[in-house]
Amino acid sequence: MAALLELSSVSKSFAGLKAVQDVSFSVPEGSIVALIGPNGAGKTTCFNLVAGVYRPDAGEVKLGGARIDGWRSDQICRAGVGRTFQLVKPFAGLTVMENVIVGALNATAGVREARQKAGEVIEQLGLGPKLDHMASSLTLPERKRLEVARALATGPKILLLDEVMAGLRPTEMDHMVAVLRELNARLGLTILLIEHVMRAVMALSAQVIVLHHGEVIASGPPAQVTRDPAVLECYLGEEAV
Amino acid sequence: MADPHVPAAIYLNVAVSGLLTGLVYGLMALGLSVIFGVVRVVNFAHGEMMTIAMYIAIALFAAFKLDPLVMLVPIAAVLFALGYVMQRGLINPFINRPEHSQFMLLVAIALIMVNVLLIIFGPDAQSVQTRYAFDSFQLGALIVDATKLYAAIAALAVAAALFAFFRFTLAGKAIRACADNYMGALVVGLNVKQLYALTFGLGAACVGAAGAMMVLLVDVTPPLGPAYTLLAFVIVITGGLGSMPGALLGGVLIGLTEALGGLLFTPSAKSMFAFGLLVLVLLFRPQGILGKRQS
Amino acid sequence: MREILLGGVPRRGLVLLSILLALLVALPIVVNDYLITVLILILYFAYVGQAWNLMMGFAGQLSLGHALYVGLGAYAAAALYVHYGVSPWIGLGASIAISAAAGAIIGFLAFRFGVSGVYFAILTIAFAEFARIGFDHWSWVGGSAGFFLPVANYTRSDLWNLRGSPTMFYYLMLAMTVAAFVLCHLLLRARVGYYWLAIRESPEAAQALGINIFRYKMYAVVLSAAMTSLGGVVFAFYYNNLFPEQVFHISRSIELILGPIIGGIGTLFGPIVGAFVLTALAESLGEIMHAFGIDIPGIKQVFYGVCLLVVVMFLPDGIWPPLSKALGLDGKRIQGGDKPGKSDTGGGG
Numbered sequence: 100m101a102a103l104l105e106l107s108s109v110s111k112s113f114a115g116l117k118a119v120q121d122v123s124f125s126v127p128e129g130s131i132v133a134l135i136g137p138n139g140a141g142k143t144t145c146f147n148l149v150a151g152v153y154r155p156d157a158g159e160v161k162l163g164g165a166r167i168d169g170w171r172s173d174q175i176c177r178a179g180v181g182r183t184f185q186l187v188k189p190f191a192g193l194t195v196m197e198n199v200i201v202g203a204l205n206a207t208a209g210v211r212e213a214r215q216k217a218g219e220v221i222e223q224l225g226l227g228p229k230l231d232h233m234a235s236s237l238t239l240p241e242r243k244r245l246e247v248a249r250a251l252a253t254g255p256k257i258l259l260l261d262e263v264m265a266g267l268r269p270t271e272m273d274h275m276v277a278v279l280r281e282l283n284a285r286l287g288l289t290i291l292l293i294e295h296v297m298r299a300v301m302a303l304s305a306q307v308i309v310l311h312h313g314e315v316i317a318s319g320p321p322a323q324v325t326r327d328p329a330v331l332e333c334y335l336g337e338e339a340v
Numbered sequence: 341m342a343d344p345h346v347p348a349a350i351y352l353n354v355a356v357s358g359l360l361t362g363l364v365y366g367l368m369a370l371g372l373s374v375i376f377g378v379v380r381v382v383n384f385a386h387g388e389m390m391t392i393a394m395y396i397a398i399a400l401f402a403a404f405k406l407d408p409l410v411m412l413v414p415i416a417a418v419l420f421a422l423g424y425v426m427q428r429g430l431i432n433p434f435i436n437r438p439e440h441s442q443f444m445l446l447v448a449i450a451l452i453m454v455n456v457l458l459i460i461f462g463p464d465a466q467s468v469q470t471r472y473a474f475d476s477f478q479l480g481a482l483i484v485d486a487t488k489l490y491a492a493i494a495a496l497a498v499a500a501a502l503f504a505f506f507r508f509t510l511a512g513k514a515i516r517a518c519a520d521n522y523m524g525a526l527v528v529g530l531n532v533k534q535l536y537a538l539t540f541g542l543g544a545a546c547v548g549a550a551g552a553m554m555v556l557l558v559d560v561t562p563p564l565g566p567a568y569t570l571l572a573f574v575i576v577i578t579g580g581l582g583s584m585p586g587a588l589l590g591g592v593l594i595g596l597t598e599a600l601g602g603l604l605f606t607p608s609a610k611s612m613f614a615f616g617l618l619v620l621v622l623l624f625r626p627q628g629i630l631g632k633r634q635s
Numbered sequence: 636m637r638e639i640l641l642g643g644v645p646r647r648g649l650v651l652l653s654i655l656l657a658l659l660v661a662l663p664i665v666v667n668d669y670l671i672t673v674l675i676l677i678l679y680f681a682y683v684g685q686a687w688n689l690m691m692g693f694a695g696q697l698s699l700g701h702a703l704y705v706g707l708g709a710y711a712a713a714a715l716y717v718h719y720g721v722s723p724w725i726g727l728g729a730s731i732a733i734s735a736a737a738g739a740i741i742g743f744l745a746f747r748f749g750v751s752g753v754y755f756a757i758l759t760i761a762f763a764e765f766a767r768i769g770f771d772h773w774s775w776v777g778g779s780a781g782f783f784l785p786v787a788n789y790t791r792s793d794l795w796n797l798r799g800s801p802t803m804f805y806y807l808m809l810a811m812t813v814a815a816f817v818l819c820h821l822l823l824r825a826r827v828g829y830y831w832l833a834i835r836e837s838p839e840a841a842q843a844l845g846i847n848i849f850r851y852k853m854y855a856v857v858l859s860a861a862m863t864s865l866g867g868v869v870f871a872f873y874y875n876n877l878f879p880e881q882v883f884h885i886s887r888s889i890e891l892i893l894g895p896i897i898g899g900i901g902t903l904f905g906p907i908v909g910a911f912v913l914t915a916l917a918e919s920l921g922e923i924m925h926a927f928g929i930d931i932p933g934i935k936q937v938f939y940g941v942c943l944l945v946v947v948m949f950l951p952d953g954i955w956p957p958l959s960k961a962l963g964l965d966g967k968r969i970q971g972g973d974k975p976g977k978s979d980t981g982g983g984g
Binding site: 437448577622 | 691697699744748749750752753754756757758760761762764765768769772885886889892893896897900931932933934936937939940941943944947948951
């Protein structure tokens with residue numbers, strides 16, 4: 100499969116601290132890839148580099164073969180990248196529907212179409228009953244779903260999900276996994292997710308990339324990666340291996 | 341524009357005069373910088389508070405012939421109390437509210453202050469004429485007004501006292517901690533509410549002291565307040581938020597700009613230069629000349 | 636068309652609005668001249684308040700120098716009329732162009748250079764002050780001595796040159812306020828409105844959803860400036876004199892934002908409710924003081940300030956949101972506890 104998203108030797112430092120060092124990986128079109136690693140490994144920084152929040156100090160980011168590094172985040176979204184935030188950012192003063200309409204407007208010509216599309220996405224994510232509730236009145240799991248719905252409504256080619264499972268109960272998590280699987284199977288939506296919850300990682304991803312101290316230390320199918328000694332060492336420490 | 345018949349000595353004198361006045365401006369702005377830098381509240385009543393101090397000085401002088409500079413400490417103390425109470429009582433709930441809410445609160449307070457002063461003292465200009473009001477010192481071609489020199493020295497003294505407070509006392513360090521890291525301060529067990537009130541009080545005391553000095557330099561009317569609030573902001577932003585030397589530097593720069601601008605162009609246009617400087621700073625060095633870049 | 640214009644407004648609201656509008660149209664017939672001038676003032680503040688609300692409530696930028704646009708609009712139309720006999724209906728083109736340009740410059744400088752929050756507010760003050768001092772020294776428009784429009788007698792209404800009785804200005808202001816109101820309503824239901832609200836709530840999230848923040852903020856600033864300038868045109872032709880000290884003064888800027896803040900920022904009706912309440916308050920305080928024989932200058936302002944204080948402290952969202960809920964006009968069902976403000980709502984993780 101062709102690579103939809105490709106990072107080549109990407110590096111980023113903040114005030115001397117190397118957050119991401121010479122990272123290269125690719126996300127094949129139509130696949131679900133997980134990006135894991137201990138806290139501070141540089142996962143969210145990678146997302147931010149892809150999504151245009153930061154510009155890489157070195158290296159290239161390509162979407163569908165075209166370079167997008169250095170672009171603004173709104174340009175990158177229009178190019179087909181949807182993303183969620185680790186600390187959710189709902190539009191608190193707007194209703195759920197209005198939140199998702201904002202996203203949908205990226206992919207539609209007018210508000211009427213956007214409303215329709217938003218309605219569909221809201222149903223998919225199971226937020227139907229909360230359609231005209233204010234976003235500020237939602238519980239955390241519901242806000243996470245809203246975050247995903249909003250990003251999904253933009254009609255992305257690839258969805259970047261930043262720890263969407265955190266704080267969810269097992270049933271809620273299963274639901275989210277099912278929704279993501281379905282989107283991937285039915286629409287061919289490519290997904291790159293940052294996750295700590297291994298259960299979701301194993302259930303969803305075809306490929307796992309492991310970051311540690313800003314570098315890729317392992318990459319491959321989940322079963323293989325989770326047995327890799329280097330990976331175990333970075334999570335559990337030297338003595339444990 | 342610049343009149344070729346004006347001797348160079350005039351420029352020097354005007355510059356020095358502007359510099360001295362600028363130090364008093366700087367003290368006023370120092371108060372604002374401390375408040376904004378720590379409590380993060382935009383004190384739109386800052387100039388009005390200085391006007392209150394000025395009127396207290398005038399009242400004391402009129403009643404007891406007491407020199408404002410001598411009454412510096414009591415006046416500053418009164419303003420300290422005012423600031424402390426304002427913060428503790430009114431402003432504290434507004435710390436996390438949106439900017440326009442804080443702004444409205446302080447505009448309302450400022451409005452009340454200006455008009456209470458108007459009711460008590462009337463609209464006519466008043467001033468303080470000390471014994472030495474018309475004295476001056478001469479150093480060659482340089483002629484320096486006694487009032488300006490004393491005021492400037494007093495300003496430096498108060499500023500130095502404030503620096504020392506923040507550097508060497510426990511309370512001062514605690515306040516700096518709050519400014520740097522609000523959450524951290526809470527976690528460590530600092531009584532942030534108390535410290536905020538203390539800070540506001542200190543800022544008010546600064547502005548009160550500045551008022552005691554300023555009353556020697558200008559005539560006072562109640563509507564003077566808003567103009568000084570604006571000036572204080574211009575100075576703080578120019579000199580650098582969170583930088584105490586910056587506030588003084590900003591004050592001196594603005595004092596100089598105003599004085600020289602007034603001389604080179606027309607006196608009534610002098611604040612235009614202060615604003616011009618402000619716009620430039622906001623665009624090219626928003627953290628101010630001596631400020632630290634905000635993360 | 637009907638759906639676009641009336642969609643989203645609860646039926647009860649439409650009924651109330653129609654009644655209100657009918658009342659306002661009929662008012663001059665029953666009411667004396669003095670009250671008409673008060674109403675003109677209310678409508679003026681409702682109008683410019685709404686224009687300011689566009690920049691603040693929708694794009695989230697606090698402008699404390701909006702008097703700049705009033706002044707530029709006023710002077711542009713007035714100068715063209717006095718010097719070249721150009722009708723204000725044509726002159727307003729210049730007013731809009733100049734104010735829009737000023738807004739664009741301020742917006743560009745602010746947004747390109749990342750000036751926001753308090754700093755943006757101070758920047759707007761600086762520009763207004765600049766204009767105040769600049770116009771003070773510009774003799775072509777009268778300088779500090781003032782600029783005067785020839786005053787016609789009020790028996791004949793000349794709408795084309797905006798010369799006429801207060802009643803004429805009343806209907807003009809009413810039409811403008813209604814138009815501003817309708818415009819904002821339409822904008823809020825369009826893409827630009829949704830994008831503005833998104834930017835206000837969370838610029839980061841908005842950008843991640845494909846919104847070009849710079850462009851939409853510029854739209855808000857320029858539109859707000861242009862709308863405000865029309866208020867300035869009416870100001871010039873109603874009062875017939877312009878002094879830079881008054882027109883561009885910071886008190887004017889503060890005056891015109893009191894209405895929206897008290898009424899409710901970001902809401903459609905906030906500025907209008909605020910304008911009504913504030914002007915009614917000021918006038919009635921004046922009457923009460925007069926009735927009690929209290930005539931100390933400044934005491935009215937003190938009470939005014941206290942009332943402002945009370946509203947700000949206990950009605951943080953303004954008067955309109957709780958009022959609209961009480962009247963059952965609020966379309967949204969479930970309200971949350973968080974207020975849209977500076978901080979993003981945090982999550983877990």
